[in-house]
Amino acid sequence: MKKKGVNRRDFLRLSATVGAGALFIPGTTASTLDKSNFTKSKYPLRTLGKTGIQLPILSMGVMRADNPNLLRAAYNSGIFHFDTAHGYQNGRNEEMVGTFFEGKPRDSFFIATKVKIDHPFKDNFEQELNEKLDLSLKRLKMEYVDIFYAHAYQTTDEVKDERMIAELKKIKESGKARFIGFSTHAHKPEQIDAAIEAGIYDVILLSYNFKLQNLKETQEAVERAAKAGIGIVAMKTMTGGTEDAEGKKKINAQACLKWAWENEYITTAIPGFTNYDELDECLAAAEHPDMTKEDKEYIAMLTEKELMFCQQCEQCKSQCTENLPIPDIMRAYMYTYGYKYSQLSKETLLELNLSQNACSSCDSCRVICPSGFNIAEKIAAITPVMQIPNEFLT
Numbered sequence: 001m002k003k004k005g006v007n008r009r010d011f012l013r014l015s016a017t018v019g020a021g022a023l024f025i026p027g028t029t030a031s032t033l034d035k036s037n038f039t040k041s042k043y044p045l046r047t048l049g050k051t052g053i054q055l056p057i058l059s060m061g062v063m064r065a066d067n068p069n070l071l072r073a074a075y076n077s078g079i080f081h082f083d084t085a086h087g088y089q090n091g092r093n094e095e096m097v098g099t100f101f102e103g104k105p106r107d108s109f110f111i112a113t114k115v116k117i118d119h120p121f122k123d124n125f126e127q128e129l130n131e132k133l134d135l136s137l138k139r140l141k142m143e144y145v146d147i148f149y150a151h152a153y154q155t156t157d158e159v160k161d162e163r164m165i166a167e168l169k170k171i172k173e174s175g176k177a178r179f180i181g182f183s184t185h186a187h188k189p190e191q192i193d194a195a196i197e198a199g200i201y202d203v204i205l206l207s208y209n210f211k212l213q214n215l216k217e218t219q220e221a222v223e224r225a226a227k228a229g230i231g232i233v234a235m236k237t238m239t240g241g242t243e244d245a246e247g248k249k250k251i252n253a254q255a256c257l258k259w260a261w262e263n264e265y266i267t268t269a270i271p272g273f274t275n276y277d278e279l280d281e282c283l284a285a286a287e288h289p290d291m292t293k294e295d296k297e298y299i300a301m302l303t304e305k306e307l308m309f310c311q312q313c314e315q316c317k318s319q320c321t322e323n324l325p326i327p328d329i330m331r332a333y334m335y336t337y338g339y340k341y342s343q344l345s346k347e348t349l350l351e352l353n354l355s356q357n358a359c360s361s362c363d364s365c366r367v368i369c370p371s372g373f374n375i376a377e378k379i380a381a382i383t384p385v386m387q388i389p390n391e392f393l394t
């Protein structure tokens, strides 16, 4: 009988169950990390702006992961940079990351977390920001994070806000964060230029994919930022995770990642894989990051489709008779129907203080979305998630 060999996938499964120190993939893993930096990888490395830190082009967005063994498999595969946030899974995400990395050499991983503070900032904004950061560090069981992001800036004003700038500087000086940055879902190149002008941001975490309506302007701003020494981290590279607006057909993750990496100014991407198959897909892409002819044809085909990715262009807002925060609701829709992460949809919608029957005052919806979304239909499909007990949500 022919003996079956252990392939890379089996190896990852195995290493995920027996512990980080027990098994390593030669030449690619945490065991080979340089003491002062991460400089060895079979995946291409790029420099995170003026921080000088070299990161593999593939990182892990931990947001939806709830299995520490998946984290272990990613770490053992040579992923170095892990991205979480104060709000993910009500803090459990940071706790899982903290428990997993406890006791591991601090220079064998690179951690980013984020804290969201609503804008305009309240009088006690500084206290709130620092208390949340301290709680994040406690959950992470770390004295510092490598990147601390102000989470989800919506406007350009936030990028330039003097109180925020002063506070971020203090956080960096205190040693609680090595580098500071902001994340944004707003798809506004002017935010990137404002960051260059502000001169304090080391990193920007932004949505980057082929569906961006203002792709050219975004790419030009990204290039300016990179040349000014700002590291660029890409999220939402998979446009919501499905090939269709209804969330039925999974997207080709490899083609999407490779497309993002074609831009040399993108340092790394943080796909939010949630199982071993998705991790394998991402690793395979990072091993062979050049786009094939088929990848290019696939991306061209997808570019013409509606998909689930809301441009956050805000053209709908002024058309809505109830002034609903439609771009945020569309993001919540994508979390459930694209990412299959309904808990995050619920959290997002509850933060918006939406009523359960948000559209009940309209007989018909007159909002015209340039992406072709049937807004009222999507709102009706997602708002019921607010009523569902957490234990029944994915």
Ligand code: SF4
Pocket (backbone or CB within 6 Å): 309, 310, 311, 312, 313, 314, 315, 316, 317, 326, 327, 330, 368, 369, 370, 371, 372, 373
């Ligand atoms: S108009 Fe459409 S694409 Fe633009 S923010 Fe509104 S829902 Fe999103």
Ligand code: SF4
Pocket (backbone or CB within 6 Å): 319, 320, 321, 322, 323, 324, 358, 359, 360, 361, 362, 364, 365, 366, 367, 375, 376, 379
């Ligand atoms: S149906 Fe809903 S989205 Fe459309 S205009 Fe009315 S409240 Fe706004």
